[in-house]
Amino acid sequence: MHKVSGFFLCFICLPLLSFFSSNPGYSQEIAPDKVKTIFGIVPKVAENPSNPVTPEKVNLGRYLFFEPRLSKSSKISCNSCHSLANSGVDGLPTSIGHKWQIGPRNAPTVLNAALEFTQFWDGRAKDVEEQAMGPMLNPKEMASTKELVVQRLKSIPQYVEMFKKAFPDETDPVSFENAAKAIAAFERTLITPSRFDRYMDGDLSALSPEEKEGLKTFIQTGCISCHNGTGIGGGMFQKFGLVHKVSWLQDLGRFEVTNNPADKYVFKVPSLRNVAKTAPYFNNGHTWSLEEAVKTMGYVQLGKNLTDEEVKKIVSFLGSLSAEPPLQVTLPNLPPSTPQTPKPMP
Template sequence: MRRLLLWVLFLTNGCVIRSAIGQAVDPDQAKQIFGVLPKVADNLQNPVTPEKVTLGKSLYFERRLSKSSSISCNSCHDLGMAGADGLSTSLGYRWQLGTRNAPSVLNAALEFSQFWDGRAKDVEEQAKGPIVNPKEMAATKELVVQRLKSIPAYVDAFHKAFPEDKDPVSYENTAKAIAAFERTLMTPSRFDQFIAGNPSALSEQERQGLNTFVGLGCTACHNGVGIGGGSFQKFGAIHKPDWLKDLGRYEVTKNEADKYVFKVPSLRNVALTAPYFNDGSVWSLEEAVKIMAYAQLGRTLTDADAKSIVAFLNSLSEDPTLTVPTPVLPPSSLSTPKPMP
């Protein structure tokens, strides 16, 4: 009997792979499309070492990196909330609201660029941004270094993490340490168990959702080990949402072709990180799936198809749950610059 074939585009390294809608995707095929999640997303320019990770973990939770000494990286990327904050846009210095939704930090080091507009090439560069952003942590590089150098335990930790540096307590090394810690925040899921060769790791509905996800062509953008995070794409490739005002990557490049272009977000832990989209305007994952199908593929999904895709997306949630105990931070000294509310 003839099969009814519909084209599915899967883009990786410039290649195009075609598949049939409704055709079952087995673990080997899923592994080819998505790849294997590493234990650490290492960086040859910033090798992940135990000393660097220990320091970076403390700095990730360190509120004294902010001008007011009240905001840390964890404030907007809460590791107890799957690396996000559950807000449409985050609260910063003096209760200022950001303009874009804070994406999850979990698995973020796998992505080919950082921020919605891709203005940072990696988590090392990204870590430098929020600390000195006047709407976020609002500090200065000089204030950060001054505070850290005034705390003996941090001075010792920087010397251990960067033993080859004569003056290791620097803003550059602060970002490198935070990034090294973030590079360990990989979250395996039941889907990774499926890819590893265990078909029973997914329920029948989740497997059907995977088949629909691949068959519709969602993997044209949401591919690779991050299940996204590997390309820039125009939001509204076929139907631009009426509510979309953010010009996206155009704000960085000033290239007309980059209007409404954003980095494709990773879908790992997406079921745990509502609200959705660059402005955090959509709180229902099922609604977000329907919007994406219409905006990017020109498809109006049935409720059944949307629910099956959501079931698959739930299989991407951290399993086991990532547990990161809050570190005990060293006390300030008498010379530590005071909070500046």
């Protein structure tokens, strides 16, 4: 269920939201199976039938995710802006790219990104396969070309062999498109279950009493109107400033893709998984405080002035969405360049 703008409530969310809105003092725990109808349990892998996830493809994608030679300067990799050691983000308001250029938007976490219905803040890529192509060619990011990417990969024998194993049915498997498919296949394994998933699976001890109160507040406040599904967000577009506008928002959002006036200030709703570890927040990294972000969202999206106690409870719940156990990815030992490998370019 996706919506470009306007207030949205999924029909699954309505019963719980209506109940808690009319019973604000309700103190019993929410049954995990009721919560599961809103969010569901994350899969182990975010599969894509048009790009099957195979061990060989994932292994190649793991190498390429950390491979700076995909960039013109041979200094920037996917991991530069989506650091797997830092919950899939770079920790900057907006990212630094080729020749120290500053990008216009905050880099979302790559963790669980494959669960989302579209990619980038403005939804200009339909999936992670398409998204993986964008940064390599963007002059402000990796500033490469399809030809340069292929030339460098074909000049390294180990990569040629890895592409053959990852795409065994192709006569010339080393291609820009296959490089993106391999990176995407790897990203489709970067799924991070949390304590909240254990709670939905029936483990009532997985959340603390304060986190359970935060979950109820999250539902009662109406956050689930946009932040639902397995990604706890990432399943729809929404206008930022639905009820009240913020003075600092200059980005026109999806309008830059569609040129539809109705899409001004419309963005993809971000996933809240790992949100406690992915500051700063909003499309331009406007705030470093999760408490401030929650309070802002309550006001501009729902028209509610959340109390400090309500914010504290919601933030406590959001902490339960962090990866547990923490994501573990083995760093690849990248193969050396050869005399035929194009040199780094300024």
